[in-house]
Amino acid sequence: MAWRPDNVRKWSTLALLAIIGTALTAATNPGFVAVISQKGLDFACQQGVAVLKKELQGISIPDFSGEILKTKHLGRGYYNFYSMAVEGFQIPSPQIKLMPSDSLQLSINDASIKISGKWKSRKNFLKGSGKFGLSIQGVSVSADLKLGTDSSGHITATCPTCIGHVNNIRVQVSGGMLGWLIQLFHKKIETSLKSAIYKKICKIVSSSVSSNLQPYLRTLPMIARVDDVAVIDYSLLAPLKITAEFLEGQLKGQFFWREQQHPFPIAPPSMSFSPSHDHMVSLGISNYFFSTAGFVYQESGALRITLRNQMLPKDARFRLNTEFFGTFLPKVAMKFPSMEVQLVMSASLPPHVSIQPSGLSLDPAMETQAFAVLPNSSLVPLFLLGMKTNASLEVDAKGNKLVGELKLDKLMLKLKNSNIGSFQVELLEAVINYLMPTTVLPKINERLHRGFPLPLPAGVHLNNVMFHSYENFLVLEADVYET
Missing domain, CATH: 3.15.10.10 (Bactericidal permeability-increasing protein; domain 1)
Known part of the structure; x- marks a missing residue:
């Protein structure tokens, strides 16, 4: 994957140094490492x-x-x-x-x-x-x-x-x-x-x-609010490490659900890299940082989207109703004539991001539950499909946020449960593979484009950004400027 770089405030650059200052006692590997060069x-x-x-x-x-x-x-x-x-x-x-x-x-x-x-x-x-x-x-x-x-x-x-x-x-x-x-x-x-x-x-x-x-x-938050679902814990884990050339600080770098904070069944990997002399800051971001985000959004129910007929483009090749599904699932049209169909797509497991020298990838486990919508608006379950695919994640930094874009390969389907009898899931592959890139993926990427706050002081932004990926972590190198 090719990575692409796309008067109190003056003191904020000194605050950028201080945010990685002294701290608490270390008990685990950091999920995030910040390094300041000369x-x-x-x-x-x-x-x-x-x-x-x-x-x-x-x-x-x-x-x-x-x-x-x-x-x-x-x-x-x-x-x-x-x-x-x-x-x-x-x-x-x-x-x-x-x-x-x-x-x-x-x-x-x-x-x-x-x-x-x-x-x-x-x-x-x-x-x-x-x-x-x-x-x-x-x-x-x-x-x-x-x-x-x-x-x-x-x-x-x-x-x-x-x-x-x-x-x-x-x-x-x-x-x-x-x-x-x-x-x-x-x-x-x-x-x-x-x-x-x-x-x-x-x-x-x-x-x-x-x-x-x-x-x-004192305005530097140890807890950075992301949205209505998640916050990021950027609290310090270890004392400041000072060498002749760099300042290095270790941060927790963990997402958690705003409603509750539970231990995660994964641990941060160790990160070891040579900071850049040519850039002002180097940020080490482990796969733990991304994977805790996956846990939080999956557990909170945020990784779920309901597709209704009115959400489809007017020029879509099909409609979400029992007449269309009846063309290859006759029982649906017979049992629920002239009714709408809802598809609820969700992540069945928390997505885990894998970071390799070649880039960021994930194997998301997803499922689609189909419902017939009765005249009284109640829902009757029809079938449940499991969905597997390969995905890649491209990341960038804009301003003071980490942004991303998800790309998916073709979805493979498996029938997990059916209330209308067994059927060949291949008949639905074209439908699901049309809905995912045209309706679902744009909503996911819209959220990823809004970005996630990096541990930078107010008024400080990144430019001249470069990324390097390693085993289990990635390094962001950048200069800073003030607004």
Whole structure:
């Protein structure tokens, strides 16, 4: 089978890292594995720093005042810097590095800040005022982003340590007769401002994690609603695995019926694959993920469709009534003259998806129950057919969902029960093989095209998607973008 790729939100890419963070204790193989490459980290860093830059540009710098010490010739003086505002903040080389623990390290080097404001000074009876500009060079920040979980199992992110440094700061003063006096003591002023600035920067970094990233992480559902029938359990199974190149997280990856959750008679297989360096994320999806979906939809009765005469196309080669069935089943027409026939098609067993290097396949076990519809709308069972076929499943990813399309081979029929006597089921093969692709399969694929949510943060979608299938699991490789 050929696989075909068809300002809180900025923090969501960092949340994509955190969703595969630390967690509970491992007891079984995961049904879903999420891996972030360094390329993904680099993208997340750029997006996260864009938010941080916006936060820093809005930094509130308190007024700064001091005393010009008395000298023999100049005497004592006072100055005040106020109405300070950041005009520009350049961050040329941000990085997020993997640490040999449960954290990431954000590093910013050689950043620069430009600040403007007003000044005023007083010496004896003389007063002066004007404007000033601060040029801050060589700003560096090293902050740890620690990932964890709270008592409810939600992902947490904190910034326990932040170290800032400023290489140099220059003050340029203009206006006023006492501006020269402030310039004379610029070393003292610059040293004091340098200390205030880098402490403020680390405070903004820590605050941005707690006020932007952490609230967003709490919106990440461990349980993803699919539809009125099913949800997917994406809760974490094991602590975060960190290597020199990747972040890897193990998720449960299991469908269950919204009304109840029962153990499944199957276990997730082991998954081992080499993540892609060329894509931002790699998602390992086991056949357990697909098979639990089959169990849920079959047990809930969702894999059942009732075919009535009015559902057939107007140009159909036959009608669902006793007159048509009477052409090869005379007893039906004789016993139930001029009545409609209903066919109820359903999965008799939960469909099991098999994943091989050649692609995804399944051998669905289905059955069709035929009823005669009496004038009072009650149903009289006529016969029950077993149906077997080979099927293939093509998968793709669109936006933040996994989508699919089912393809069926010719159906083979077997008479399982009859209330009208024995008959040759081959007589019905043409009917069933016409109804399945024209009426039933489009409804199945309509549901598959709507897709199933992947464990991605809100606003994050996949593109440049590629699939690779292996024994019992498949790997989705992709880049991410934000909307």
